[in-house]
Amino acid sequence: MDKDYASEEEFLKNYDSSKFEKLSATVDIAIFSVASSKQDNYRKLNNKHFSVLLVKRNRYPFKDMWCLPGGFMGIDETSEEAAKRVLARETNLKNIYLEQLYTFDDVKRDPRMRIISISYVALVDKNRLDDTLFDNASWFNMEIEENDKEIKVNLDNGEENFDIFIRKTLKELTTDRYKYTIKKNEKLAFDHPLTIASGINRIKNKLEYTDVAFNLMPEYFTLGELQQVYEVILGKKLLDPAFRRIIASKVEKTDKERIDGGHRPSKLYRYRGKNL
Amino acid sequence: MDKDYASEEEFLKNYDSSKFEKLSATVDIAIFSVASSKQDNYRKLNNKHFSVLLVKRNRYPFKDMWCLPGGFMGIDETSEEAAKRVLARETNLKNIYLEQLYTFDDVKRDPRMRIISISYVALVDKNRLDDTLFDNASWFNMEIEENDKEIKVNLDNGEENFDIFIRKTLKELTTDRYKYTIKKNEKLAFDHPLTIASGINRIKNKLEYTDVAFNLMPEYFTLGELQQVYEVILGKKLLDPAFRRIIASKVEKTDKERIDGGHRPSKLYRYRGKNL
DNA sequence: TGAATAGTGTCTGTGAGACAATATTAT
DNA sequence: ATAATATTGTCTCACAGACACTATTCA
Numbered sequence: 001m002d003k004d005y006a007s008e009e010e011f012l013k014n015y016d017s018s019k020f021e022k023l024s025a026t027v028d029i030a031i032f033s034v035a036s037s038k039q040d041n042y043r044k045l046n047n048k049h050f051s052v053l054l055v056k057r058n059r060y061p062f063k064d065m066w067c068l069p070g071g072f073m074g075i076d077e078t079s080e081e082a083a084k085r086v087l088a089r090e091t092n093l094k095n096i097y098l099e100q101l102y103t104f105d106d107v108k109r110d111p112r113m114r115i116i117s118i119s120y121v122a123l124v125d126k127n128r129l130d131d132t133l134f135d136n137a138s139w140f141n142m143e144i145e146e147n148d149k150e151i152k153v154n155l156d157n158g159e160e161n162f163d164i165f166i167r168k169t170l171k172e173l174t175t176d177r178y179k180y181t182i183k184k185n186e187k188l189a190f191d192h193p194l195t196i197a198s199g200i201n202r203i204k205n206k207l208e209y210t211d212v213a214f215n216l217m218p219e220y221f222t223l224g225e226l227q228q229v230y231e232v233i234l235g236k237k238l239l240d241p242a243f244r245r246i247i248a249s250k251v252e253k254t255d256k257e258r259i260d261g262g263h264r265p266s267k268l269y270r271y272r273g274k275n276l
Numbered sequence: 277m278d279k280d281y282a283s284e285e286e287f288l289k290n291y292d293s294s295k296f297e298k299l300s301a302t303v304d305i306a307i308f309s310v311a312s313s314k315q316d317n318y319r320k321l322n323n324k325h326f327s328v329l330l331v332k333r334n335r336y337p338f339k340d341m342w343c344l345p346g347g348f349m350g351i352d353e354t355s356e357e358a359a360k361r362v363l364a365r366e367t368n369l370k371n372i373y374l375e376q377l378y379t380f381d382d383v384k385r386d387p388r389m390r391i392i393s394i395s396y397v398a399l400v401d402k403n404r405l406d407d408t409l410f411d412n413a414s415w416f417n418m419e420i421e422e423n424d425k426e427i428k429v430n431l432d433n434g435e436e437n438f439d440i441f442i443r444k445t446l447k448e449l450t451t452d453r454y455k456y457t458i459k460k461n462e463k464l465a466f467d468h469p470l471t472i473a474s475g476i477n478r479i480k481n482k483l484e485y486t487d488v489a490f491n492l493m494p495e496y497f498t499l500g501e502l503q504q505v506y507e508v509i510l511g512k513k514l515l516d517p518a519f520r521r522i523i524a525s526k527v528e529k530t531d532k533e534r535i536d537g538g539h540r541p542s543k544l545y546r547y548r549g550k551n552l
Numbered sequence: 553t554g555a556a557t558a559g560t561g562t563c564t565g566t567g568a569g570a571c572a573a574t575a576t577t578a579t
Numbered sequence: 580a581t582a583a584t585a586t587t588g589t590c591t592c593a594c595a596g597a598c599a600c601t602a603t604t605c606a
Contacts, residue, residue, distance in 0.1 A: 005336055008336050008337055008338075008339065008387070011336035011337065011339075012336070012337065012387055012388060015388050015389070017300075017388060017389040020300055020348055021350075021351040022298035022299055022300050022351075023298055023299065023300070023301060023349075023351060024293075024296055024298050024299070025299060025301075025381075025392065041582090041583085042578075042579075042583095043577090043578080043579085043581095043582055043583040043584075044582095044583070044584085045583090045584075060281055060284050060287035060288070061284055061287065061288065062284075063284065063287075072296055073299075073381075074297075075297040075298075075299060075390050076383055076390075077383065078381050078382060078383060079379065079381050079392075080381075097448065097450070099453065100378065100379065102376065103355065103376065103379045103394050105301075105349075105354050105355050105356075105394070106354060107352055107353065107354060111284070111288055112288060112291050112293060113291070113293040114351050114352075116301065116355075116394075118379050118381070118392075172373065172491075173487070173547075173549045174373070174486060174487040174488050174489075174490050174491055174547075175482065175486040175487065175488055176486060177375065206451065210450060210451040210452060211449070211450040211451065212450050212451055213450075214450050215448075215450055222585085223585080223586090224584070224585070239568090239569065239570070239571090240584095240585080240586080240587095241568095241569090241570085241571090241586085241587075241588085241589095242567090242568060242569065242570090244586080244587085245567080245568080246567095246568090259577075259578090260577095261577075261578070261583075261584075262577060262578040262579060262581090262582070262583060262584085263576070263577055263578080263582080263583045263584035263585075264575060264576035264577055264583085264584055264585045264586080265576070265577065265584095265585080266584075266585055266586090267585085267586095271449075271450075273449045317555090317556085318556095318605075318606075319554095319555055319556040319557080319604090319605080319606090320555095320556070320557085321556090321557070498557095498558085499558080499559085500557070500558070515595090515596065515597070515598090516557095516558085516559075516560095517559085517560075517561085517562095517595095517596090517597085517598090518594095518595060518596065518597090520559075520560090521594080521595080522595090535604075535605095536557095537556075537557075537604075537605075538554090538555065538556060538557085538604060538605040538606060539555080539556045539557035539558070539603070539604055539605080540556085540557055540558045540559080540602060540603035540604055541557090541558080541603070541604065542557075542558055542559085543558085543559090553606105554605105554606095555604105555605100555606100556603100556604090556605100557602100557603090557604090558601100558602075558603075558604100559600100559601080559602075559603100560599100560600080560601075560602100561598105561599085561600075561601095562597100562598090562599085562600100563596105563597085563598090563599100564595105564596090564597085565594105565595095565596085565597105566593105566594090566595085566596100567592105567593095567594090567595100568591105568592090568593085568594100569590105569591085569592085569593100570589100570590085570591085570592105571588105571589090571590085571591105572587105572588085572589085572590100573586100573587085573588075573589100574585100574586080574587080574588095575584100575585075575586075575587095576583100576584090576585080576586100577582105577583090577584090577585100578581105578582100578583100579580105579581090579582095
């Protein structure tokens with residue numbers, strides 16, 4: 001027990017911060033984007049993919065495996081500041097959508113020592129990025145399959161292709177919270193499969209009741225493109241009229257239009273802000 | 277830069293974990309419940325209040341101020357384990373609804389040293405608690421007023437009564453995320469006003485699309501009581517028929533009933549699980 | 553009897569799902 | 580002309596909001 005001190009200042013002056021065993025914290029960011037790939041058929045629209053930025057580790061631990069961009073949180077910076085620092089290093093962009101996701105803190109999640117991971121989700125419009133990534137970073141398209149029991153994500157960057165499997169177990173009757181357990185993972189470092197799965201889930205949910213999707217869009221876009229973004233993230237087709245009804249109040253039509261194939265040109269729209 | 281090692285084992289054997297300046301982590305829990313207080317009028321139902329458990333600090337820092345139950349996270353336990361440990365200490369209960377909320381990590385949030393707080397929300401049915409709390413713990417009824425710009429919470433434990441004010445600033449156009457800043461706080465330690473406000477918000481949101489409310493209920497309850505719980509947390513009156521329609525599929529009527537005043541007795545219901 | 557809560561019936565308007573129909577382009 | 584996307588119209592059904600009405604109890 002503490003001795004009695006006359007005042008808080010007195011107490012702080014005598015405080016011995018080495019009393020407890022300390023730990024380290026890293027910040028790991030699931031940077032998501034939507035990638036487009038050309039179709040064979042000149043009439044068709046570009047294919048879109050929900051994608052995540054991974055970095056190949058060039059040092060131990062988990063050398064030569066892929067991981068989320070991240071880094072140690074400095075003793076004099078917040079995790080959000082650290083996340084922005086990592087984001088700037090990785091993308092050269094500011095004003096990126098960034099949201100704290102979850103703090104992963106399994107005792108054995110890092111083989112070096114006790115390191116907890118304060119994870120973040122970021123959304124970027126790939127059009128804003130120049131394609132010159134660090135040579136050890138790469139965008140992976142994600143093919144997501146999810147049901148009550150498990151999540152399967154196929155990751156593909158054009159050269160490497162691998163799956164991660166995560167088992168879901170319901171935490172309690174009253175909610176839809178699941179405990180995630182890695183069932184299969186050969187290529188990703190640490191517990192990053194969990195981070196990616198949690199991040200996907202967070203964005204999926206937010207898509208339904210917020211306008212986060214617009215963080216993935218360029219300034220001008222067609223409603224078809226926007227709908228594609230919703231569809232690849234939600235993993236299902238949407239009905240055109242319903243989608244347009246919902247989105248109508250959030251966008252404004254411009255007089256620009258895009259002509260890009262053997263079909264009717266589409267008007268370009270711009271994000272207008274929530275509701276009114 | 278690291279030297280080159282022949283293998284991961286080699287690397288780990290030589291790893292010097294003292295390279296980085298480390299930090300401490302605490303776990304703080306916003307334990308919420310719904311308290312009933314008798315009405316003057318024998319006909320009326322008990323008044324209900326959304327309430328939070330606070331502990332009076334008996335040592336520095338923030339001596340004699342109120343704070344959320346919490347404690348340091350051990351080097352060999354996860355934050356969830358630590359939270360359960362704190363919860364058991366504080367309530368003597370197991371199987372309590374517990375959910376990670378947010379990691380607060382302002383550099384100056386603790387005057388002693390760099391300590392981050394991994395915060396949790398817990399929901400308990402006060403009926404399951406015996407009333408013998410530690411003498412330094414106390415339930416505070418919360419009166420919540422919120423608008424676009426600020427949150428005001430009045431806290432009252434029957435002896436002490438005080439307000440906290442929090443300013444909300446929208447983080448971005450695309451979502452409803454706000455940055456919280458403490459505007460007024462005289463009685464609560466650390467940044468716990470933020471934790472409480474965030475916790476209230478989390479539960480408010482979850483109330484709308486999950487069944488978390490049932491974690492605040494005893495096994496048998498009337499629909500009136502259940503509706504009261506929704507009403508005090510959401511801070512608005514609900515229409516009886518609409519409420520019953522929504523809740524109908526989630527509860528089952530029992531043959532028990534409760535007679536408690538100058539009005540028609542009500543049937544007791546039981547939680548049945550989500551949807552079907 | 554009256555005040556209070558318990559519980560049900562029903563009307564109406566909104567909005568999502570579904571499908572049909574029209575418009576426009578490059579090949 | 581045709582395949583593809585763009586865009587709009589409309590029907591229906593489910594459901595939430597609103598309000599009215601009945602039931603039952605205790606002082």
